[in-house]
Amino acid sequence: MKRVNVILLVVAFLAASNMGYSRTIAPPYEVGTWQGFKTAAVTWTHDDDCSNQLAIAIPLYNQYGMKATFFLVTDWVTNWTPWATAACQGHEIASHTVTHSRLGGMSIANQILEYSNSQTTINTNCSCSDCLTIAYPNCANGDYATLAQYFIAGRNCSGANNTTTPGNFFEINSYICGSRGTVKTTADFITRFSSVQTAGGWLVLLIHGIDSDGGYSPLPSTVLTGAVQYLDTNKNNFWVATFVNVACYIKERDDVSVSETTVTDTAITLAVTDTLDNTIYNYAVTLRRPLPAGWASAAVTQNGHSVDSLIVTVNSVNYVMFNVVPDGGTVVLTKTGQSQAPAAPTGLTAAAGTGTISLDWNNNNESDLAGYNVYRSITSGSGYSKLNSSLVTTSAYADNTVINGTTYYYVVIAVNTGNYESAYSGQVSATPVGGGATSMHVHSIVVTTVPQGAKLKGRAIVVIKDNNGNPVSNATVTGTFTGSFNETRTGTTDATGTATIDTYSSYQKSSVTSIHFCVTNVTGSLTYNSGANVVTCADWQP
Ligand SMILES: [Zn+2]
Numbered sequence: 001m002k003r004v005n006v007i008l009l010v011v012a013f014l015a016a017s018n019m020g021y022s023r024t025i026a027p028p029y030e031v032g033t034w035q036g037f038k039t040a041a042v043t044w045t046h047d048d049d050c051s052n053q054l055a056i057a058i059p060l061y062n063q064y065g066m067k068a069t070f071f072l073v074t075d076w077v078t079n080w081t082p083w084a085t086a087a088c089q090g091h092e093i094a095s096h097t098v099t100h101s102r103l104g105g106m107s108i109a110n111q112i113l114e115y116s117n118s119q120t121t122i123n124t125n126c127s128c129s130d131c132l133t134i135a136y137p138n139c140a141n142g143d144y145a146t147l148a149q150y151f152i153a154g155r156n157c158s159g160a161n162n163t164t165t166p167g168n169f170f171e172i173n174s175y176i177c178g179s180r181g182t183v184k185t186t187a188d189f190i191t192r193f194s195s196v197q198t199a200g201g202w203l204v205l206l207i208h209g210i211d212s213d214g215g216y217s218p219l220p221s222t223v224l225t226g227a228v229q230y231l232d233t234n235k236n237n238f239w240v241a242t243f244v245n246v247a248c249y250i251k252e253r254d255d256v257s258v259s260e261t262t263v264t265d266t267a268i269t270l271a272v273t274d275t276l277d278n279t280i281y282n283y284a285v286t287l288r289r290p291l292p293a294g295w296a297s298a299a300v301t302q303n304g305h306s307v308d309s310l311i312v313t314v315n316s317v318n319y320v321m322f323n324v325v326p327d328g329g330t331v332v333l334t335k336t337g338q339s340q341a342p343a344a345p346t347g348l349t350a351a352a353g354t355g356t357i358s359l360d361w362n363n364n365n366e367s368d369l370a371g372y373n374v375y376r377s378i379t380s381g382s383g384y385s386k387l388n389s390s391l392v393t394t395s396a397y398a399d400n401t402v403i404n405g406t407t408y409y410y411v412v413i414a415v416n417t418g419n420y421e422s423a424y425s426g427q428v429s430a431t432p433v434g435g436g437a438t439s440m441h442v443h444s445i446v447v448t449t450v451p452q453g454a455k456l457k458g459r460a461i462v463v464i465k466d467n468n469g470n471p472v473s474n475a476t477v478t479g480t481f482t483g484s485f486n487e488t489r490t491g492t493t494d495a496t497g498t499a500t501i502d503t504y505s506s507y508q509k510s511s512v513t514s515i516h517f518c519v520t521n522v523t524g525s526l527t528y529n530s531g532a533n534v535v536t537c538a539d540w541q542p
Contacts (some may be wrong), residue, residue: 023274026259032286033164033200033253037312037321038239041202041246042193042231044068045155045174047096047135048208050215054082057210060225062089064232069243071096071135071155074118080125088128092242095119095134095151103142111142115150132280133244135206144170152280153247155204161195162202165250172243174204178217181206186226193230197237202246248283251276256285256326266335268292272302274326284308284323289333291318294417296337296368303329335418342366342414345395345425350410354434354468359397361412361425368416374399377409381427384411391415405438407431437466440475440522441532443497447517447540455506458485460517460538462499466526471497475524483514483539493524515540 025031034041044061046053049072061068069092072083087093095118097103103111115134122131132152136142139157147154147170154170159182162173175192177183183192183205196203209215210224231238241249255274262269274281284307291298291311300309300322309322324331347362359374371391375384376399387399402408408431411424443465449456458481464472477499478490484507491499501517518537522528530536 023255024257024259029258029270029287029289031253031256031258032288032321034239035241035249035284035286035323036239037286037288039237040193040196040200041239041241041249042196043202043204043241043243043246044207045071045135045204045243046207047071048100048215049073049076050209050213052210052213052215052221053207054086055213056221057207057224058082058086058089058091060221060228061091064228066228066231066240067091067242067245069094069133071133072118072122073100073137074098074121076100077125084126084128087126090242092133092244093122093126093129094131094244095122097134097137100137102138102140103136104140106142108143108146111146112149115142115147119150130280133247141170144168152251153243155206155243157206161199162204163199164201165254166202169247169251172202172204172247174206176217177205177207178209178219180217184219184223186223186230189223189227190230193227193234193238202250204243245283248281249285252281252283252285252326255281258287261330265294268333270324270331270333272324272326272328272331276326278327282325282328284325284328286321286323288312288319288321291320292335294419295320295335296418297335299334299336300324300331301334302331307331337418341420342369342416342422344423345372345412345414348410348412348425348428350408350428350430352430352432355400355402355404355432357399357402357408357410357430357432359399359410359412359428361395363395364414364422366414366416368418370415370417370419372397373413373415373421375411375413375424378406380409380429384409384424402432404432404434405436434468437468437470437472437526439467439529439532440464440472440524440526441467441529441534442477442519442522442536443534445517445519445535445538447515447538449512449515449540450502452506454508456509456512457506458487458503458512458515458517458540460491460501462491462493462501462519464493464497464499464522464524467529467532471495472524472526473497475499475522475526477501477519478521478523479517479519481515481517483516484512485515488520513542 067090073096075098097114098118119131134151135155155172158173160173175183209218211221257273259271297311298320300307302324312319312321345361351358371393374387374397377383409429411427414422443463446461448459450459462477464475466472473495475493480488485503489501491501493499
């Protein structure tokens, strides 16, 4: 213990010199006042090796997963085996001196014997134990500087809560329980628990005898059971831990530094360090940070090993909360979750316009949906390339980069906030029209007469348009006049697509009683599609 003792003295000096905390916690990280960010800490302590501590208390704590502290008078222990077993279960076996003599007024030399020999005896007999704390017999503390050579904290019995950072770790307050104490009933315990919950501090309870084991100030086991059950029921508020672990936690919490060393989209590496002696201060502190944007959850490792972590929601913010040991190795937060990609979009349709194709599909309903990507190919079933530069956030898309007359094939995918992509939707295709017209047809015919002196000619005014609705020039229109005329004539369309076709013959007005005109053919650069004619024949009557 020699090396440790020197460092403990340095730590004690730093604390005494009131230099304040050395820690730096880089935002957005926070360190929990208590492990798990719980509201208050509670420690069960037991003195004097009373027999029901082994027979009743330890099985009760084990049933509820709680760890307690047992301060043993080493000269009084006749069988170390059950205490060694308890130490290996995670309970703390610590010093109540060798002889239970009053430390106040005892010579330094004799104090050293009480501290050193009890510590050595415990560490020798309990392989899982590292005796680092002491409870003073009759609640009378020894010399603080001497105590600090052997221990990191000492417990008295002054009947008060401890603050989040006690001013002197060798004056840790406790409440005496049982018939001679102030905490006698389960209701008394609940009063103490409520008090420390309000204060946010550290409650240490001191129990000697249980039931009729002959120990000092006996506590009924039924009362202890009720108190343990209350803490279990309210475990979201109370961190129940051993005396040494709470003391370690406080010192580490007040000393730890946290900073990010590397950050990528999917992993954050942290340095979590302190200035304390790592052979003693190797207890995990609780850190948390809001989940990075786009992270649904996170896995946490330290030194390559998985550590306890949870996703918690505080004031509508999702945090990853994790327990790591300062100076215990590199901490890595890795993005996890959302291994389930969103469903492929359904109901995709494509509608062609002139120079555009409009896509529409059903809304995906995943709560973590981020948007959609639209892919296009000119080959059915393959060769897709993404059209949108940023995520499409509505379930529709207009592709204005199409060439008329070309057939395009489309699929859409959904993307969630974790950047996980769905499979392709079903494929649709469309061919925009316009520009490259392929056919022409008769759009309109007006039949009329033209005066020739006292006579009349027949006239048909024919408009030809293409399949985009644009006028077609230089098309030759052939048509037949019947009725008062009987001729087949031709005409050529102008820039407005209009051909004016007159009869060759002219007749007296009185003999022109009806004119019927039908287009029989149209020739030109485009194919004549008579099936697309708006009209093919028209009439005139006086
Ligand atoms: Zn005692």
